[in-house]
Amino acid sequence: MKNITIAGGGLVGSLLAYVLAKKGYQVHVYERRPDMRKEVIDGGRSINLVISHRGWTSLEKAGIAEEIKEIIVPAFGRMTHDVNGDQHFYPYSIHGKSISSVSRGELNKKLMNLAEAMPNVKFTFNQKCVDVDVETGTAWFEDYNTKQTTEVKADLLVGSDGAYSAVRGKMTSLPRFNYSQQYIDHGYKEIHIPPAADGSAQLDLKALHIWPRKQFMLMGLANLDNGFTGTLFFPYEGEESFSTIETAEQAEAFFQRNFPDAMPLIPNLTEQYMSNPTSPLLIVRCSPWNHKSKVMLIGDASHAIVPFYGEGMNAGFEDVKIFTDILEELGDENMHEVLDQYSAAREKNANAIADLSLRNFIEMRDLVADPQFILRKKIEAKIYKKYPEKWMPLYSQVKFTNIPYFDAWTEGQRQDKIMEPIMALPNIAQIWDSDEVENMILKSL
Ligand SMILES: Cc1cc2nc3c(=O)[nH]c(=O)nc-3n(C[C@H](O)[C@H](O)[C@H](O)COP(=O)(O)OP(=O)(O)OC[C@H]3O[C@@H](n4cnc5c(N)ncnc54)[C@H](O)[C@@H]3O)c2cc1C
Known part of the structure; x- marks a missing residue:
């Protein structure tokens, strides 16, 4: 076992590349998108994420927690905003513990830099996985610019290509492969809350801000520049929904009605509402997460969940740790057994956090108030x-x-x-x- 192909250089794929390179494997990451360190991509999708204890545990095991700590902002509790603008702070822990807000893009770039600094890791961008032979661990990647397809055969192919995984797509045709996918009624839209004109924060930096409104909510997580990335979680259909708020005037009236205290903080709110994309929220469950010793799934490719516990990436980072724990114990000469054990250990936990995340949506949008x-x-x-x-x-x-x-x-x-x-x-x-x-x-x- 020497060569590992990773399809997808997102958060989990990049961390895995680093960890496997440290173990001496030759790792080649093929990423569909351009290199985000050189080109601005995903406008209006700069979503920030929360790192929790289990995410930190994996980063510590990888030996890179200190580097990541440089780019986080801690949040010690929830700050709820009611329609009258009153705010209430609820600490997350009686021991003063915090969760960590981080920009998805900055974290991904940092993980890529760390991985690429290893002599035995290579990233190739604009490479979309278009086909897989699960029996041999061979993948075909199409170059976005030239449309040329390259065949890549490795000892192990890892699908860390996210919720819409092409590698998983190929596995669904295997006998006895279980797969389900469910879109929830809500989608989300990013609304950026900038710092004040003097550069100071307009909201308490030490809290995760929630405007709970029962059927929908606005949420804000701090960024390093004193701004906040806000996310509106909103139903697609219904009286107040993406389908009924379609014009700038309707958006303005909707925010005035529901989030009056947020309006003065966001000068271009309606422009953002009209121009930022609306994205769906999806739950994916599948099993097993491997095919023999040749192919494995990790991160959102194996367990996409809704974001209301802020655990999707943390669960993916935990996958990396559990996989490497088992690999260390059994050795790569037993890769089939390593992958079987990894899959068995993670599936029930992934299903549990999928359920917990749905439950937390109700807690956040409704019960916190x-x-x-x-x-x-x-x-x-x-x-x-x-x-x-x-x-x-x-x-x-x-x-x-x-x-x-x-x-x-x-x-x-x-x-x-x-x-x-x-x-x-x-x-x-x-x-x-x-x-x-x-x-x-x-x-x-
Ligand atoms: C609004 C929102 C808020 C969230 N908040 C949190 C949070 O607070 N905390 C948390 O832990 N999680 C959070 N999550 C979940 C988190 O974003 C995901 O769990 C995490 O990004 C999964 O990482 P990944 O590397 O598995 O997948 P991704 O980050 O999706 O990376 C997959 C990569 O694969 C690439 N790719 C896709 N298809 C192909 C292909 N065919 N060929 C090659 N490459 C391909 C993609 O371009 C991408 O770079 C949130 C998610 C959303 C939507």
């Missing part, structure tokens, strides 16, 4: 503080630990069952801090 939900969080924080060995809130398990997603989700469902009767107590708002409630919870545990 709900007094019952806020009260439940308060009770959970109290129990967590007093009995950390017995109770850890689901959000903390997902964002601040490496507890497998499947285990976190199982524990979260158990916590739901315990909290249901507690929250149904008629006078819970008055007695939430009492020994009675505490004892009821302890008894259920």
Whole structure:
């Protein structure tokens, strides 16, 4: 095992290239797009991302966490904005822990630079994977400019070519390959919130900002330049939806009605709404993630999820770590076994974070402003503080630990069952801090 082809030089493909090169493999990354370090691509899609604990764990294992820390902005909690412009801050952790906001483009460029600095990694751009022979690990890449197709055969072909993966597409014709794809009713549009004229931030930099409006929401994550990348998550159809807000005037009235405090922060809001692309949100589940010892899937190619837990890339980075852990244990002379174990270990966790991410959409767009939900969080924080060995809130398990997603989700469902009767107590708002409630919870545990 010497040569590895990686189809897709996005976040996960670039990290994997670096990690495999450190292990001595010859890695060739073929990326469909032009080199983003030389050309501006994806206008209006500069989305920033949150790195959480498990993402950091993978970056630490790769030995590059310090370089990435240079380009992040920490967020210590949610700042909700109601329609009257009132803001409320809810910390993510009772221990002052934070998640890290990072520009997708800057992170991708940094990972590419780190990988390309290795003598045994090569990136070739404008190369679209158009066909794959899964039995031999051979891939065909079409050059975007010349339209010439190159055949590439390697010991292992990795599909890290994202949610619409061509490598996975080829695997779907294999016998007993499971595959499902689901578009949710909502899409998203980027709305950039610039810094003030003097360069200062217009919103609290230490928070992830949410304007929850039940059926839709606006969200803002800080950038290094004191601006924020805002994202409007909005239904495609319905009374208030992409299909009914079609003109600049309608967009202006919609924002005035729903996000009046955001309007003065974004001078060209309606222009952005009209010109920035609307993108769909997709969930992909599949199994297995390998074909024998020749082909494997990783990142969004194997598990595209909706972005409401901010875990898609983190899950992909975790794939890289788990794959290399197993590779180190079994050795590449057992690649078939390595890939079988990797696939088995990751699938149930990917399905769990897919479910958790859908659940978090409801939490973010609706529940964060709900007094019952806020009260439940308060009770959970109290129990967590007093009995950390017995109770850890689901959000903390997902964002601040490496507890497998499947285990976190199982524990979260158990916590739901315990909290249901507690929250149904008629006078819970008055007695939430009492020994009675505490004892009821302890008894259920
Ligand atoms: C709005 C939004 C917000 C998000 N927020 C977060 C967040 O806060 N935290 C988080 O962890 N995740 C987040 N995600 C998810 C995250 O963006 C993805 O999980 C992550 O980008 C997956 O990385 P990847 O490398 O697997 O795929 P991608 O980043 O999609 O990279 C795939 C690469 O493959 C290339 N490619 C595609 N097809 C081919 C082909 N046929 N041949 C060759 N190359 C090809 C593409 O050009 C691309 O460079 C968010 C996603 C969205 C949409």
